[in-house]
Amino acid sequence: MTLADFGWAIVRIAIMLGFLLSVLPLVIWLERRALAWFQNRVGPNRLGPFGLLQPMADAAKLFFKEEIVPASADRFIWALAPALSLFPALVAAATIPWGPNRLLTPVADVDIGLLYFLAMSSLAAYGVLLAGWSSNNKYSLLGGLRASAQVISYELGMGLALATAVLASGSFRMTSIVEMQAQPLWGVAPFLHNWLIFTPWGLIGGALFFVCMLAETNRAPFDLPEAESELVAGYQTEYSSMKFAAFFMGEYIAILAICGIMTTCFLGGYLAPINFSPIQALGEQGGFWGVLATITGALMPPFWFILKLFGLFFSFLWIRATLLRLRYDQLMNVGWRFLIPVGLVNLALLTVYVIWGWIPSLIGYGVAIALYFAIFGSRKPQRREVVLVSEAQPYRPKEA
Amino acid sequence: MDAVPLNAYLILSAFLFTMGAVGVVVKRNPIVMFMCIELMLNAVNLSFLSFARYQTDLLAQVSGHVFVLFVFGVAAAEVAVGLGIITVMFRLRESIDVDEVTLLRG
Amino acid sequence: MGERILFFILAIVAILSAGGVVFSRNPVRSALLLVLNFFTLALIYFTLSAQFIGALQVIVYAGAIMVLFLFVIMLLNLGSPDAMPSERDLKRPLAYLIGFGILVTLVVQSQALLYPGAPQASPEVGTARVIGLALFTQWAYPLLLMGVLLTVGVIGSILLARRRAS
16 A cells, blocks of 8 residues: 555545535434425524524533432443444444545445445444443333344344345445446436336335335434434433533434445445436547536536435435324334345346346346235234223233 | 465464463353354454465465354354343343352252 | 464464453353454455455354344343353363364374475465356265255254244
């Protein structure tokens, strides 16, 4: 590694961290304003234009708040937990390419890019789990336990969903996954890109990944670990001041990173919706076409990436404002009885495509969907036994 | 650039393995004993990978990596069952001291 | 030279954290130190150009197995140091003796091995493609057996964890 390589690596790291940290206030502002808009409220609108400076004020407030340590907490682990939740989120995005220039992005284009992301996101469970345990508070502990069970369960579904991207592109390398999607759509429409989401396996895999993404980041409707109405914010209850801010930042940066993965693997990464490569060819002549080629080839890709990223983030907010929180057993049922079997069948049918071509694969999808509706379609939703409070008997354990 | 010699990896592996073995004997908490077993498995993995790097035959090199994958699988299955047993043990007798578990039927 | 310094630092961290796992009285701290140990081992695997295994090490051990351990420790509330006296007095000296014996044997035996002085494997060996090809051709039957083992493990743990219907 020469000195120049080292310098470029520093530049890449600085750009990534700079982007993540500078976009953070904007994301928090967007969440508050958009949620307010969904709920027919106004939201923060006093400080700065449209309330844009509100996150700064929040940060200043948190900075000067008194930090309260619970008397019976395990001090060291209690202080370690916020750092453990912030660190994996900050480094998880290191393999995501957000533009065509390999000197500037991604930080490390390694052979195991997607596995690296999975490894880092699986470490995110520790922060929550340890925060819940070390606070020595039963609500926090419940939140931590819920979070760890949830993250482990949905990690499997997430792995299966990402495996579709790996199998379709034949590589764990993020840039190869993007390049695979730069092909013409279905091999026939040269003016469009073959985003993975436009294929049957990509559509199903993307949908699975989207659900797992919500669960991994503990967002509504999977926000049981921090359910404020039952667990008084779960693992965060005992945290205040900058440690709370670390959790808060970690959560949003993790959301940005995981949206980046979804964008890269399923939504074509930094590719434009339309194929601009004819313009690139014309750009060889210079002049007007040259300028246009520079704009579409070098300047626009990061813009497309950020646009998709924010689109996904907005869908997070939309879901948060729309759906109710799941019950715990529903959460586990969705994870184990729906996402994992569907992911496995999807992966098997993608294998059929890779080996025998698209006709047997599409037939397989047809058969699978028909079977699914034949078996589960006619079944009425299970009703839970409702016991009126006036008739309910107190619970007595049976005698042995 | 001179690489780390094979012996260095093997000595590290030996240290980790020994600590795991001592831990299994010394500890009474089955969960910590389990962790020590994982430590021993990892020491073995380390020696597999370092041996693989110093093999001359490509097949033998890859086999070292594949073996480690199998160890991962065995460890995962073992932990799933083992932690289940510990949970059941705790449910039956409110304590998980391994020295108190002397009967086959709870 | 750089590689040696890196290995030395990682090895020190790995040995210290392994010692912490054994000698810490608090199971949660033991588990955390074990995570640190697995993480350093993953880094050592990267220096051995076993990138695929290194990433899997973090995913499987640090991401899944150790979270399960912590989950059980917290679920059964075994986290406080005085939940259980953790050492047996009688067996301790014996254990250290045996451990010392194992260590000496392993080190002496490993010094006697005849191996090439320089690494032979190309970095290509550690990639997912090469390992996957070997795994699905030469090792296909062991792989199937592994699938059977994991299935049995899943079913067994579910059966164990299920409360008996009274």
